[in-house]
Amino acid sequence: MTALKLKPIFRLQWEPAQNAHVLLYPEGMVKLNQSAGEILKRCDGTRHIDTLIAELQEAFNAPDLGDEVRLFVAEAHRRGWLESQT
């Protein structure tokens, strides 16, 4: 399993005007909800999914985020935001 990483064409950024994280890409932008923002900002090539889940559960003091995170990461892959897993 490889570490989760945003493709270089995307940039994750906090936008005060929208009070949200957004994903920027050529001539486009996706506004992210809070959990999507928290997950994607950790997809920086240093964590596997299990580490990421453990970290979020710790940070938000919520014991069972596993399913939600896996579902979102699958969706992020489907949308082509993350580097392909090998």
Next chain:
Amino acid sequence: MSDTSEIAPPLWLLAELTYRCPLHCAFCYNPVNYTDHSSELTTDEWLGVFRQARALGAAQLGFSGGEPLLRDDLEVLVGEARKLGFYTNLITSGVGLTEKRLGDMKAAGLDHIQLSFQDSTQELNDFLSSTRTFDLKNRVAKSIKAHDFPMVLNCVLHRYNLPHVDKIIDMALAMGAEYLELANTQYYGWAHANRAQLMPTAEQLKEAEAVVERYRSEIGDRCKIYFVVPDYFENRPKRCMNGWGSVFLGISPDGAALPCHTARSLPGLTFPNVKQRSIREIWYDSDAFNRFRGFGWMKEPCRSCEEKTIDAGGCRCQAYLLTGDPANADPVCDKSPHHEAVINVVRKAAIEREPDEHPIMFRNDSNSRRLAASRDGRGPDHHSVADLAGVRK
């Protein structure tokens, strides 16, 4: 000051740095009378625009034109924009994109380059842009990837190159483009003046779309292919600019602020200039940006239409060009009493297959001056298309 609470801030800032361009594309969306607007904002004036727009919430910034590389302060503008937090897009023909400039813009933080091609073949590329640029564009595409920029290849489609769509996709794949935009010509500006020559047939579009579908299923997410069908072949209008004054703020070379790329063709509107008014005033308070905002301006059949929230009435420029009144429904909609005008254009294109009947009018200064001098050059269909053929002689 109007109540700004209901108006969302601009998100997409397009900086048309110059109308100057080394290419002379027959489908350019720049105003046909661009020679009437030859002054350009200074570096500091542009930086002021960027700071103000960013403070309001704009996150995407496109550097376009004309050819933005003709501004020798482009690297400075890109660097400052990137520092402000914009995602920076360079929209270019590639002419003038040297190794040095690529390296400098990489250092300045440029995020992405969109490179335009006219066709997969040298003959057609060079003919349609009225230049000899195909080999150069090929070299530039290699350099862009060598500098590790994300690259979007953009190819405008029409009657002449639709049969080459497979070759165009092959070319994009070979060049390593992340996205390929196959943008069918929309008929504004110079494309409107050349509409009879460029309009494809429904069969050509259907075949090209099938080719695109086949490639999509074969190549996976290696390259994302967009295929935009021209409005004239639809029954419902596009949600043009996501609604007037909704997300898009265009600044033309001389500082005029536009709610859409081609709004300059519309009569009866005075576009505020960034040299006189702040971006905040322009976006929230100016007559031009409020004129077609929301639904209050609509006439029938839009006003009582349950679909008005979906398409926001379509495109104001198309309504003007095809019906003479920008407040009418976009006649692409089959609920419009003017829809017949669109059908007739498409029908005519299917019958008249002689491409050389009227010469193509390339975008250049002398054609622009002639069109600017003739009121018809900017006017709607019912007194322009026939006359334009005469203007060319």
